[in-house]
Amino acid sequence: MKKLLALVLGLAFAFNIAMPQKAKEGEKENQPAKEKEDQLMEMKAPEVGEKAPDFELPTATRDTIYEAKKLSDFLGKGPVVLAFYPADWSGGCTKEVCTIRDNFSEFEKLGATVIGISGDYVYSHRQWAEHHNLPFWLASDHLGKTATQYDSYMADEGYCKRTVFVLDKNGIVRYKNLQFKARSEEDYKALQDAVAATK
Secondary structure (H helix, E strand, O other), X not given: OHHHHHHHHHHHHHHHHHHHHHHXXXXXXXXXXXXXXXXXXXXXXXXXXXXXXXXXXXXXXXXXXXXXXXXXXXXXXXXXXXXXXXXXXXXXXXXXXXXXXHOHHHHHHOOOEEEEEEOOOHHHHHHHHHHHOOOOEEEEOOOOHHHHHOOOEXXXXXXXXXXXXXXXXXXXXXXXXXXXXXXXXXXXXXXXXXXXXXX
16 A cells, blocks of 8 residues: 555656646747747837838829739839828828828929828728828738838737838838827928938
């Protein structure tokens, strides 16, 4: 009986040692995926003077839906404005794009291309652009991958935050505002000045 009890206790002790070890091994297996996720979350926006990350996204205008357009498709002609925003049809975002629309002639004179980017699908983009007669591009970053590269994605909320970047014709960042305010005349003036200064 004593031998049987000793055997049971020995097995229990060995089992308790083995289980934490297996748990640790399981944690190690999951670690690369978690590290990758953490790295993605910690990605920083490109700094002024750095090359902007290229991307390829479904894109719409008020007239047409395009399966995919690359950022590089728009480079080489003049400045490019990337305007990340939370959602189509919302009050703040409508104010933002309509203000850009109302001042679009100033951007056109400077040869600038404007690309709005949110997580909405291109079908929503086209309807929204048609409804408000928006004369620029709207790209669909549904998974937030591009926005993450530009430090413009709020993972907890699941949508883009309002930021703007101005790129020169070579794709170099010349201006960025990671806290762009839709109702701020000062922010719009700074954006227009940055486009005017970019060649």
